[in-house]
Amino acid sequence: MTVSAPPYELVIGIETHVELNTESKMFCGCRARWFGAPPNTLVCPVCLGLPGALPVPNRRAIELAITAGLALHCQTPDHTKFDRKNYMYPDLPKGYQISQYDLPLTVNGWLKLEGGKRVGIRRAHLEEDTGTLKHGEGAGQRYTLVDFNRSGVPLLEIVSDPDMSSAGEAERYVRTLRDILVYSGVSEMRLEQGAGRFDVNVSIRFEEGGKTIWPPQSEIKNLNSYEALRGAVAYESDRLWREWQSGGEIRTRTGKVTVGWSPERGRTYMQRSKEEVEDYRYFPEPDLVALRPKATRVAELRAALPEMPTERRARFVEKLGLSEKDARNLVADRQLADYFEAAVGVEPTSAKAVANWVIGELTAALKRDGGDAKGARVAPEQLGVLVRLIAAGRVSPTAAKQVFGEMWKRGGDPEAIVNTLGLAQTSDEDAIAAAVDEVLKANPSALADYRKGKERALDGLIGPVMSRMKGRADGAVIRRIILERVG
Ligand code: ZN
Ligand code: MN
DSSP, X not given: OOXXXXXXXXXXXXXXXXXXXXXXXXXXXXXXXXXXXXXXXXXXXXXXXXXXXXXXXXXXXXXXXXXXHHHTTOBOXXXXXXXXXXXXXXXXXXXXXXXXXXXXXXXXXXXEOTTXXXXXXXXXXXXXXXXXXXXXXXXXXXXXXXXXXXXXXXXXXXXXXXXXOSHHHHHHXXXXXXXXXXXXXXXXXXXGGTSEEEEEEEEEEEEEXXXXXXXXXXXXXXXXXXXXHHHHHHHHHHHHHHHHHTTOGGGTOOSOEEEEEETXXXXXXXXXXXXXXXXXXXXXXXXXXXXXXXXXXXXXXXXXXXXXXXXXXXXXXXXXXXXXXXXXXXXXXXXXHHHHHHHHHHSGGGHHHHHHHIIIIIHHHHHHHOOOGGGOSSOHHHHHHHHHHHHTTSSOHHHHHHHHHHHXXXXXXXXXXXXXXXXXXXXXXXXXXXXXXXXXXXXXXXXHHHHTTOGXXXXXHHHHHHHHTTTOSOHHHHHXXXXXXXX
């Protein structure tokens, strides 16, 4: 890792493959959620590429692809089609992949990175995933097994413009893209399940002898984590630079190379030295008709788009007064953010307090017992009412935690729980004063420190007074009475 800036400019473009959030596969009725299923149990003649089997397109996949485009500010052309991309590989039983070549479903969009930089989205096209290979060794022989469960799962390939100029920016791009796709329901994009994969085009540019040099690029294939993305971009750009400096074949080569990334060894390795689009012999898929997305349906899909994470974070900060950090925490999980908004709907003047409860108590309870915010045992409306009771001074924040715990365990209306558990905040100042006296007596050193000028020496007494009051006192009243007593 170099600390100083590299002696070249980086130019990065990314092709992202994401599995779409559909029940069934792209061209057959087999289940699309393949991860973890026993090998070759989610297959049929279509996704096994058996002779005579005919594809039937998945309407939902097409709509999700259009939705992704709309969320990325793309245009939806009114004419599109599928094409055959021919190549031979053991995980591709038909010998071709149905993809889209010159007329993709969606084109010419952009997304905005945090900080405001825009990255162009050139196109996004629909295709089908391949099977998976498993290499092993046994009985003195090496073997490869093939599992076709993933074969035919709908895949969206999103191609960015080469607008990124550092590994950090590339990572921000894929994180932003993922946020948008998850938010719009297009894909769950579980990277750990291979449901999002990145092909990263890396090139370097620099001045040499008064000329701008732009050596042929490398395409790093199939990265499936942010860590791999960072490591591979740093390694490969540096490798291009060193190869150029040492007078390697990169000085005479014209086409790009394709490399893989080995996370174990922390380096890239050569896969193919040359690959041109002609090699794929693309032609229109003869088993499918051309497609004309209906303008009215596209308009419906656009209207159904939720607010995107960047805009939502900004609104939480600007309109609801949350900190950047709280806004980020909430928006990172759409259900949590929805929950927060529903609770704020009940108690609109206490957005910050509601956020604290959602990020604190609710998240802790969900973590402890499992589940997500959508089905939480305390409904957002109940939490909103509870926060309103605190704001109105009816229950102390400490006692409110007990109320929350009770709602979580047994349900019920917060106000009723406050009453049955006797948690209503007391305005009985004599009782509070009596508790203060007891605590002062038990802590003579705190009082002495305070008299020596340690202003904060009394802060530690509020807690003990509160527990004597069983959480039913107002912290501000306790503080005032302590000061009256020692003053
Ligand atoms: Zn099938
Ligand atoms: Mn592809």
